[in-house]
Amino acid sequence: MTLAHPRPYLQPRDTHPPLDFAGYKSTGLRAPTQRPIVVPQRLTEVTGPLLVGEIGPNDHDLTRQHEGEPLGQRITVSGRVLDSDGRPVPDTLVEVWQANAAGRYAHKRDNWPAPLDPNFSGGGRVVTNSLGEYSFTTIKPGAYPWGNHHNAWRPAHIHFSLFGRAFTQRLVTQMYFPEDPLFAFDPIFRSAPEGARERMISTFDMDTTQPEWALSYRWDIVLRGREQTPFEEPHE
Amino acid sequence: MSEQLPLTPSQTVGPYLRLGLDWPKGADVVPPGTPGEIVISGIVYDGAGVPITDGLIETWQADPDGRFAHPDDPRGAVEPSVPGFLGFGRSCTDETGRWSVRTVLPGALPALDTEAQEAPHLDVSVFARGLLDRVVTRIYLAGQPGNDADPLLAAVPAERRDTLVAEKVGEAEYRFDIHLQGDRETVFLQV
Ligand SMILES: [Fe+3]
Numbered sequence: 435m436t437l438a439h440p441r442p443y444l445q446p447r448d449t450h451p452p453l454d455f456a457g458y459k460s461t462g463l464r465a466p467t468q469r470p471i472v473v474p475q476r477l478t479e480v481t482g483p484l485l486v487g488e489i490g491p492n493d494h495d496l497t498r499q500h501e502g503e504p505l506g507q508r509i510t511v512s513g514r515v516l517d518s519d520g521r522p523v524p525d526t527l528v529e530v531w532q533a534n535a536a537g538r539y540a541h542k543r544d545n546w547p548a549p550l551d552p553n554f555s556g557g558g559r560v561v562t563n564s565l566g567e568y569s570f571t572t573i574k575p576g577a578y579p580w581g582n583h584h585n586a587w588r589p590a591h592i593h594f595s596l597f598g599r600a601f602t603q604r605l606v607t608q609m610y611f612p613e614d615p616l617f618a619f620d621p622i623f624r625s626a627p628e629g630a631r632e633r634m635i636s637t638f639d640m641d642t643t644q645p646e647w648a649l650s651y652r653w654d655i656v657l658r659g660r661e662q663t664p665f666e667e668p669h670e
Numbered sequence: 671m672s673e674q675l676p677l678t679p680s681q682t683v684g685p686y687l688r689l690g691l692d693w694p695k696g697a698d699v700v701p702p703g704t705p706g707e708i709v710i711s712g713i714v715y716d717g718a719g720v721p722i723t724d725g726l727i728e729t730w731q732a733d734p735d736g737r738f739a740h741p742d743d744p745r746g747a748v749e750p751s752v753p754g755f756l757g758f759g760r761s762c763t764d765e766t767g768r769w770s771v772r773t774v775l776p777g778a779l780p781a782l783d784t785e786a787q788e789a790p791h792l793d794v795s796v797f798a799r800g801l802l803d804r805v806v807t808r809i810y811l812a813g814q815p816g817n818d819a820d821p822l823l824a825a826v827p828a829e830r831r832d833t834l835v836a837e838k839v840g841e842a843e844y845r846f847d848i849h850l851q852g853d854r855e856t857v858f859l860q861v
Contacts, residue, residue, distance in 0.1 A: 439782045449680075461800050463716040485756055531687070539689060541685075543685060543686070544685075593683065606682075607681045630677075630679045655678045
C-alpha cells in the first residue's frame with residue numbers, strides 16, 4: 435500500500451520565544467537543556483483533536499457566569515483564527531483565562547492584596563464559526579505583580595489556548611492591550627523576538643465598539659500553515 | 671506560493687492555567703469501564719528534581735486499530751472502534767506533580783516516509799509556568815513488540831531512548847515520568 439504523505443505544517447524562524455530566556459527566572463530549572471530531536475511529521479502529528487468539549491451557554495461571556503456582573507470595563511474581544519497560508523480555521527476551540535479588573539486571578543495560589551470579585555471566575559471558551567471568527571465578552575483584566583524580580587508587573591493580558599486541526603498547530607499564547615506602559619519591563623512579553631511581539635497586541639476598534647455597552651478589541655491569531663518556507667527553528 | 675501571514679508567538683501558560691484548561695473529564699480518553707482500558711500516569715520534574723505542580727500534560731493518539739477520526743489521515747477518517755474514544759487526553763499536574771490519563775492501547779501506524787511501522791505511541795505536549803512554549807515528546811509502551819523497529823525511537827541516541835518508554839507497573843498501568851532537565855532529561859521532539 436502506498437499513501438500520499440500529507441504535507442507537513444512548517445515552522446518559520448523568528449516567531450517563538452527561546453525556552454531558556456534568562457529574564458524569566460522560572461525558565462532556569464524548566465527549559466530542557468538538550469536540543470530537541472527533529473522528527474518528521476507522521477500521522478499522529480498531521481492529525482489532531484477536532485473535539486470541542488462541552489460548551490456552556492455563558493462560556494463565551496465571562497460577565498454572565500454569576501448572579502451579578504463583575505466590576506471593571508466591559509469589553510468584547512473578537513477576531514479570526516487563521517493559518518499562515520491565510521486560511522481561516524473553522525470549528526476550532528478557543529479557550530481563555532484571565533485576571534479580574536483588579537489584576538487578581540480566582541485561583542487559590544494567587545493571594546496578592548487585590549480584591550477578588552465574587553462575580554468573576556475568569557475562564558471562557560468558544561468555537562470559531564465557519565469563517566474562523568471568535569468573540570468573547572469579558573472585562574478588561576488588570577495588571578498584576580509577580581515575583582520574578584523587584585517591582586515586576588505583568589502587562590494586562592488574556593491567556594489564549596488554540597488547537598487548530600493538527601497536533602503541530604497547537605498554540606498557547608497571551609493577548610495584550612495596545613500601548614501598555616509595562617511592555618518595556620515585562621520579560622514574558624519581551625521573550626518573543628522583536629518584530630513578533632507586536633503580533634500579540636490587540637487593536638482597539640471603534641467600529642465594533644457597542645454604544646453604551648462595551649469597548650471592542652480585535653485580535654487575529656495565526657497558527658502554523660503548510661506552505662511556509664521550511665526554516666527550522668531549533669529551541670536553544 | 672501565496673503570501674504568508676506571520677505567526678502568533680507562543681507564551682507561557684503561567685501558574686493559573688487551571689482556570690482555562692482544566693476539564694472535568696479531560697483525563698478520560700475513553701469512558702471509565704471501557705474494556706481494555708489502561709492508565710498512564712507519572713510525575714513531571716524540574717531540573718532540581720522537584721515535582722512541577724502547575725503543569726499540564728496533553729496526549730493525542732490513534733485508536734486501537736491505528737486509525738484517526740480525522741480527514742487529514744490519507745487512509746480516510748474512521749469512527750473509532752472503541753465507543754467514546756476521543757484520542758485526546760488532558761491532565762493538570764496535582765499537588766504532587768502527578769498527571770494521569772485513562773485510555774486504551776493505540777494501534778501501530780504506517781510511517782508513510784519509510785517502509786517501517788511506527789510502534790504504538792501517544793504524542794505528548796507539556797505546558798507549565800516557566801515554559802515559554804510547549805515541549806513535545808512521545809510515550810511508547812514497554813513490552814510492545816514493534817518498539818525495536820520504530821523509526822522515531824531508532825533516531826534517538828540509544829542511551830536516552832528509555833526516557834520515551836513508559837514502564838509497565840501493573841496489570842493495566844503504565845508509568846511515564848517527565849524530567850525537563852537533569853541526568854534523566856526526557857527526549858523532546860521538534861515536530
Ligand atoms: Fe497571567
